[in-house]
Amino acid sequence: MLSGLELALILIAAATLVVLPFRRFGIPPLVAYLAVGVGVAPYASELLDNDGVLHAAAELGVVFLMFTLGLEFSFARLKALRRFVFGLGGAQVLSCAALIMAILLALPASWAGWLLPGGLDWRLAFTIAASLALSSTALVVKLLVERRELETEHGRRVFSVLLFQDLAVIPLLIVIPALGKGSDGLAVALGLAFLKTAVLLGVLLRFGPRIMRTWFGLVVRTRSHELFTLNVLLATLLFGWITHQAGLSMELGAFLAGMMIAETEYRFQVEEDIKPFRDVLLGLFFVTIGARLDPMGLLSSWPQVLTILVVAFAIKFSVVAWLVMRSGAGAGVAIRTALWLSQTGEFAFVLLAQLVEGGLSSHEALQPVTAAILLSLLLSPAIISQAQRLALRVSGEEWLRQSVQLQQVATQSMSLRGHVIVCGFGRCGQGLGHILAAEQVPFFAIDTDPDRVRLAQTAGEAVVYGDARRQAMLVAAGISRARALAITFDDLPQALHLLATVRTLAPRLPVLARCANEADIERLRAAGATEVVPEIAEGSLMIASHAMALAGVPLSRVRRRVRKIRDGRYALLQGFFQGADDEPIEAIEADPHTLRAVPVEPGAPAIGCVLGSIATAEVRVMALVRGTQRLVEPDPSTEIQAGDVLVLSGRLDHIAALEQQWLLPPG
Secondary structure, three states: OOOHHHHHHHHHHHHHHHHHHHHHOOOOHHHHHHHHHHHOHHHHHHHHHOHHHHHHHHHHHHHHHHHHHHHHOOHHHHHHOHHHHHHHHHHHHHHHHHHHHHHHHHOOHHHHHHHOOOOOOHHHHHHHHHHHHOOOHHHHHHHHHHOOOOOOHHHHHHHHHHHHHHHHHHHHHHHHHHHOOOOOOHHHHHHHHHHHHHHHHHHHHHHHHHHHHHHHHHHHHOOOHHHHHHHHHHHHHHHHHHHHHOOOOHHHHHHHHHHHHHOOOOHHHHHHHHHHHHHHHHHHHHHHHHHOOOHHHHHHOHHHHHHHHHHHHHHHHHHHHHHHHHOOOOHHHHHHHHHHOOOOOOHHHHHHHHHHHOOOOOOOOOHHHHHHHHHHHHHHHHHHHOHHHHHHHHOHHHHHHHHHHHHHHHHHHOOOOOOEEEEOOOHHHHHHHHHHHHOOOOEEEEEOOHHHHHHHHHOOOOEEEOOOOOHHHHHHOOOOOOOEEEEOOOOHHHHHHHHHHHHHHOOOOOEEEEEOOHHHHHHHHHOOOOEEEEHHHHHHHHHHHHHHHHOOOOHHHHHHHHHHHHHHHOHHHOOOOOOOOOOHHHOHHHOOOEEEEEEOOOOOOOOOOEHHHHOOOOOEEEEEEEOOEEEEOOOOOOEOOOOOEEEEEEOHHHHHHHHHHHHOOOO
């Protein structure tokens, strides 16, 4: 028998070893916790022996999950999307659940016994059907945000359906425990449960927000963060206890507590305080689910697991696609929406756990269903990544829509030449665009937020809706005629993808990128960024310059210090290409250096020498252009070849002397 300390050590060590690599590959944390549970399955007997403490802790994870769901519940958002939420969302849940339940009940007894060991009655079929009809809110919303598709046509529909599914969990948490009362007392149990819920909802929503605002207001005045966090935990568990005493689930009480706090000004701080407890305890809940999976038993029942997985996917995909097309959307939107919602979600585990607690089934009998849910979560990111490709392949209308969009973009950018393409038109992109416009430098912006694009276009901004990572979009934006491209959004994976596309289309185009962390600078430069601007470093540099000025340091010294720091960070700011209209006083921060691109003529003495041998203390080699490659701050050991172009930084007279000595043929 393992002690409590030994069991905790095993779980924490396993979670650390598994969650870290899973997150690195983009696999959802809940899948990692389930994998931890499967990994500690040999200790399942010890887990079950400790079930009293472990079950209580795991149940608290679900309680806190429902509490945060209540925090995120917004009547304003529900009202704005009510057509999709109650129309499409309601139809999806009811249709999928009814169809899956009908198929399960229509199975012959021998088939039902093969699919689900232990038999199948209508209560079990109802719970399994309702569980499989739900999708993963945590996984799908995260992917929608990462892929910048939340505000697209299919993104709004997906989010609306997920919102209704989250709301549907509440009545299911009332109905499923009542199913364990038996057929005779079922109607009475259901009626009593809904009556209690209605009374609680009426009382708590009528007086709850005012009580919560007063209660937390008193706590906030103590200026004690520990007391604030303690009261968040108290509110969550107190309302869970109230509903539990009323014969309902603790999860329902936690949801109501979240709804009441959501109506106060403290909701965001509460959400931050509760998140660590929720994540850890919810992870423990998924560990206990995974620990009850028997890997050896699943190997022998893989046909059942595969059958449940394929049938559930086919039903959800077909129903959602049909409903979306019936609502007036095109085939492309329908296919994307259906693929995004085809997996099963984390609430399925919660509902199945309620089924076991009610005595309607056992963990062993539900193993094929649990394994199918786990597999659907594992496969979901890969399936979603193919949504765009499948929509374009199946829907001719989608091709036409995107062709029209690209034609409109090309028409708007056709008159531009020597412009700057701005990828991302958020706060940073808009600031850049306004500065360029003030200097009469043409720019063309691309953004994936349709609402922002619509507002900006109304204001006369040169911005279009589109995904800059697509080659066709960059071609339509005139990348072949552009002078430079700026990546203004802070998303490293997306920026790396965009850089790869740009370097394929225009290898010599200067690209400026923004990043939040200095650790990402080298990755962006290696991917092809000409220069990378780290936000934190620039912010600290500006604060330091103002602090020095306020401390009495002469402005000339402040400028020299800032220039010295930037010289070590930005190669391109160490000089500039002078033109006929540049006067000495207009040099950047009075910098006496200039940049000059000098070709290496055939027969020049520098041919065959290394860069380090020709550079001097007065003249630095900032970049080397060889064919289609542009190397910023090249290695001093790089051998010079005829036809190379060296970008030199220094005073004009020093550059001229070096050019005469090394880069021109003798005589």
